[in-house]
Amino acid sequence: MxxxxxxxxxxxxxxxxxxxxxxxxxxxxxxxxxxxxxxxxxxxxxxxxxxxxxxxxxxxxxxxxxxxxxxxxxxxxxxxxxxxxxxxxxxxxxxxxxxxxxxxxxxxxxxxxxxxxxxxxxxxxxxxxxxxxxxxxxxxxxxxxxxxxxxxxxxxxxxxxxxxxxxxxxxxxxxxxxxxxxxxxxxxxxxxxxxxxxxxxxxxxxxxxxxxxxxxxxxxxxxxxxxxxxxxxxxxxxxxxxxLVKPSLLEETLRYSDRPFSSRTGIVRFMTKPGDMVREGQPIARVVNAFGKLMETVRAVGDAIVLGHTDSGVVFPGMPIMAFGLEPGEKKISP
Ligand SMILES: [Zn+2]
Structure with a gap:
């Protein structure tokens, strides 16, 4: 205060x-x-x-x-x-x-x-x-x-x-x-x-x-x-x-999204952190198997601020990995 x-x-x-x-x-x-x-x-x-x-x-x-x-x-x-x-x-x-x-x-x-x-x-x-x-x-x-x-x-x-x-x-x-x-x-x-x-x-x-x-x-x-x-x-x-990294976004209403979900099973390795800005298509996380082999690279669905990381170190198909506040004008991500 x-x-x-x-x-x-x-x-x-x-x-x-x-x-x-x-x-x-x-x-x-x-x-x-x-x-x-x-x-x-x-x-x-x-x-x-x-x-x-x-x-x-x-x-x-x-x-x-x-x-x-x-x-x-x-x-x-x-x-x-x-x-x-x-x-x-x-x-x-x-x-x-x-x-x-x-x-x-x-x-x-x-x-x-x-x-x-x-x-x-x-x-x-x-x-x-x-x-x-x-x-x-x-x-x-x-x-x-x-x-x-x-x-x-x-x-x-x-x-x-x-x-x-x-x-x-x-x-x-x-x-x-x-x-x-x-x-x-x-x-x-x-x-x-x-x-x-x-x-x-x-x-x-x-x-x-x-x-x-x-x-x-x-x-x-x-x-x-x-x-x-x-x-x-x-x-x-x-x-x-x-x-906020981009203070002008404090004037906007962002839209919550927990997409994309993981489509593979494995250990999640985050490539961005909460508070970061990401661009559509930017790699945000990798999912690797028990040998460390890459199973999936997860990419941002739109321009957004990263709100948080999942608490789970292991993900399964259909599990959210991160939450985002999508910038205004970003297309609606339907469930
Ligand atoms: Zn609560």
Missing amino acids: GERKSSALPRTKIRYSLMRILTGSDLSHRRLPLMSAVSPEPGPTVWLTACSHGDEIGGIVVIQEIFRVIRRWLRRGSVHAFPLMNPIGFETATRHIPVSSEDLNRSFPGEPTGTLGKRIAHRIFETIMDSGPALVLDLHHDWIKSIPYALIDSDEGALPQGARDRTREFAQQTGLPVVMDSDVIPSSLSHNLLRREVPALTLELGESYIVNERNVEFGLGAIWNLLDRLEMTEPQAERFQYP
Whole structure:
């Protein structure tokens, strides 16, 4: 966050509480932490959510860092957070809710009498909706070798135009590369918020499993940019911008692609790294067999920025090798 001038602000109220989601067979309670910072000055309500995938830990720390200083910087409106939406998955470092094998971010908008995942999703979703949110930022993490980016829902999902347009504007304000998803995911948190006309953005902040302090800083930069844009905080002296090799691409909406898939089996040897720019037809990876013999040279399908490398050292036919943000004007890569 940039340097700001501090002034006498009305007292923001900070509240930490716990929302009960489940009572265990030993009568212990499973609860969701809930954090709130409410300025006495009316203004927009922004939500931060993290760790719906239990192995994606860094977003929790981003929220903790925001709340560490929010009392000093919030001048109007409210910031609320569910920092740990999947506590059972978190404690076992698994993406899903282990006891029901459900993906919480494929369980929205939820159902009060549905499966465990849908019940938790319902509590989260209704709590967010009841607050009349202006923006929801859902924090996620990607492959081990990946750069941060703001992911917006696919425009093929028949979502309300107004919320989509506002989400795209917010995405451009993050200072991160902006990438539009290739698939419609109808049961995600962001998709269901957009359906209810709430701007919602997914921030992919580098690797899962650990806290990468550099990616925490990128996430904080993006969130402070947005709170500043909404005039909720003291003005920033300096706006965060991700150090992209081609900075002009920060003005564009890139399109997500995980093509081409591998067409052979073998060990993958990457020839480019996350953050690199590649040209259509450029060799991006080699697949070699157990003797080191080249089985396949994989080439970029378009001009793009490399978003990440697969976590797998071995690939099979039909497996994604890398993810890309295709530059505007690149032809649609159909599945
Ligand atoms: Zn995730």
